[in-house]
Amino acid sequence: MKKLFLFCNLFLLVFISTAQEKTTTFPNDFLGIYKGTLQIHSPRGKQEIPMEFHMVKTDSVHKFDYKLVYNGQPRNYTLLVKDSAKGIYEIDENNGIILPSKLANNTLYSFFEVQGNFLSSRLAFSENQLEFEILFTATKNKTTTGKGTEEIPFVYGYPISVVQKAVLKRKVN
Template sequence: MKSIVFAFCFFLLSTVTAQSVTKTFPDDFLGIYKGELNITTERGSQKIPMEFHLLKTDSIHKFDYKLVYNNSPRNYTLIVKDKEKGLFEIDENNGIILPTAFNLNVLYSFFEVQGNFLSTRIDFSSANELEFEILFSRLQNKTKTGGISKEIPEVFGYPITVFQKAKLVKN
């Protein structure tokens, strides 16, 4: 009987302890992640090597944020705007700054560039790995439906033409 009570107490204590551990972005997700990026377009699919680096800098509000595609690095800076609200920016270090939000272990960004709409998503939900995703739509391919009455609003759709997805493992 004592062993059952002990096992139950140990289980209860470990469950409470596990639930009380909360991770803070970006501090608890720092590291170098590597894997393969799958790119799918209407012309077919390809795979290329990919890395994601999220590293500390001398500033508590700035982090190195590097994407490496096919051994070609893109060096960016992640800037903390309001950590409690999950508000960040990705500075491409060339005058382009993208608003970014972190919610429930996922970093999101939406932006338009040169007539294209992109959605980025980096999911840090798994221990020591992440899922990276970019969806791409040409604004010229926008569809319009609805709008036939006050009760049915006009709705614009953006057909996705490029899918980029990777599962990257922390080294």
């Protein structure tokens, strides 16, 4: 009985040590067309619209077509690979606007200010799904708390007024 127990444990140990976790490479392993419904929560209430996200290869190894489609209206961007080892990317809006982006754990983050508003975007990729999220706040709505001392510094808050969120399913690889 002890030999059988020892053999089973040894077999399990060998199996576990040789099993490899599937590794993914961004963006190549997440190319395709993702579709779903975007939920928008704002002071005007809740709204739902159809949404798509397309990420497709181009002729350049460091450029990818990156398209957002809201309610049938496409926005054509380009994803630029700046330093994949460090997770540094850019989203080129193809109009002179380029947004810095950071990849961590197959999630692409971007944070920027435009016309007095802060926006934060998060695109979390998994095998056949994309979690898309944008948070929006007006800089004029800044709150200040704290005392401005070394022990209790001022802390500035920006109340989020709009949340856009979608879970998109990959349709085409």
